Amino acid sequence: MTGEGEFIRNLLNNKEKDKAFKKLLDLYQERLYWHIRKLVITHENADDVLQNTFLRIYKSLPNFQQKSSLHTWMYRIAYNESLRFLEENKKKNHLSLDDVSRKYLNNLVDDAFFEGDEIQLKLQRILSELPEKERQIFQMKYYDDLKFREMEEILGIKEGTLKSSYYNTVKHIEKNMLAVELLSNNKV
Amino acid sequence: MKKLNNHMDSKLETGSQTTFDSKMHEMHSEELGFQVPKDYFSTSKIEILEKISNQKEQRLGFFSRKRIIWSVAASIAIFIALTVFKPNAIPSMDKIPAIVSDTIDQLKTNGLAQVEPEENDILITSLFVADNEIDEFVDNYVLEELVYEEVLAN
Numbered sequence: 001m002t003g004e005g006e007f008i009r010n011l012l013n014n015k016e017k018d019k020a021f022k023k024l025l026d027l028y029q030e031r032l033y034w035h036i037r038k039l040v041i042t043h044e045n046a047d048d049v050l051q052n053t054f055l056r057i058y059k060s061l062p063n064f065q066q067k068s069s070l071h072t073w074m075y076r077i078a079y080n081e082s083l084r085f086l087e088e089n090k091k092k093n094h095l096s097l098d099d100v101s102r103k104y105l106n107n108l109v110d111d112a113f114f115e116g117d118e119i120q121l122k123l124q125r126i127l128s129e130l131p132e133k134e135r136q137i138f139q140m141k142y143y144d145d146l147k148f149r150e151m152e153e154i155l156g157i158k159e160g161t162l163k164s165s166y167y168n169t170v171k172h173i174e175k176n177m178l179a180v181e182l183l184s185n186n187k188v
Numbered sequence: 189m190k191k192l193n194n195h196m197d198s199k200l201e202t203g204s205q206t207t208f209d210s211k212m213h214e215m216h217s218e219e220l221g222f223q224v225p226k227d228y229f230s231t232s233k234i235e236i237l238e239k240i241s242n243q244k245e246q247r248l249g250f251f252s253r254k255r256i257i258w259s260v261a262a263s264i265a266i267f268i269a270l271t272v273f274k275p276n277a278i279p280s281m282d283k284i285p286a287i288v289s290d291t292i293d294q295l296k297t298n299g300l301a302q303v304e305p306e307e308n309d310i311l312i313t314s315l316f317v318a319d320n321e322i323d324e325f326v327d328n329y330v331l332e333e334l335v336y337e338e339v340l341a342n
Contacts, residue, residue, distance in 0.1 A: 021240075022233075022237065025233050025236060025237070026205070026233075027205055029229055029232065029233060029236075030209040030212060030213065030229055031208075031209065031212060033224075033229070033232075034212055034213075034216050034222075037216070037222055038216075038220070043222075043223070043224060043225070047228075047232065050232065050236075051232070051235065051236055051239065054236045054240075055236070055239060055240065055243070058240050108221075113222065113223040113224060113225065114221050114222060114223065115217075115221050115223050116220065116221020117221070120218075120219065120220060120221035121221065123219065123220065124220060124221070143212075143215065143216065143220075
């Protein structure tokens, strides 16, 4: 495979589009799934949103203007689809966006595709207690390994603000996780 | 807590991709307790491609149907205009190629030819359309593009 430029040209070329799109699925399906999963929490929700994300990507390819990288553009679509999903649930259940995420996190133990121990559950709880945006910033940086510059494009938040939010959240999590570890050591 | 430290901005090689994906999977599983069903990613890929393929077929069907409706509406408009302004110029129904009348009948039966052209549009259009242009339109467009395309598609 050659560079991203040629790959994008193939995606925009009617003859090559389907083949290139399959390659795109191979490359991005898993990472977009994990990005979505952290936002919508359960596997069932993530599966729905992932399918919608790729359908939207396919439909929107002719409009991709290459102002950002393909990578960032697709993350933005996945992020927007996840928010759209949470927003619909918020309306259905008359909850705030923060509450929708917390509701899913509280039901996490019942999810057949969650196998967390006490520590993992605690980390999920700490994350769920963070304000929505701070949680997203932390997850995008820490788990999705996105650059601050890319996050700025996806979230529309200035790089400086993203950096300070991320470092504060890391400190907060470390402090709380340390407390959990101390507690579990004392139990033993 | 682990860190991936492997940015994939423009890495399109499958080898490093597999490693990155498995590390990501491991990280989400170990730290957050998230699991996925066995073979989820391969089945999900097939489902996504099937959905895209279905949507493409639906869109093709929609455009084809839309073209038929407008083409038939245009043909009817021309015939009506000719009947009003140039009754002698219109061929009698038995001289219209059978394939055209059959197609129009079929479309009417199937409820596709429900577009009613605006009367004013027909009258205005008819003033600018010469007889030879109408013949050309019926021969070239209705026969060659519309009917043949539908025959080939089926």
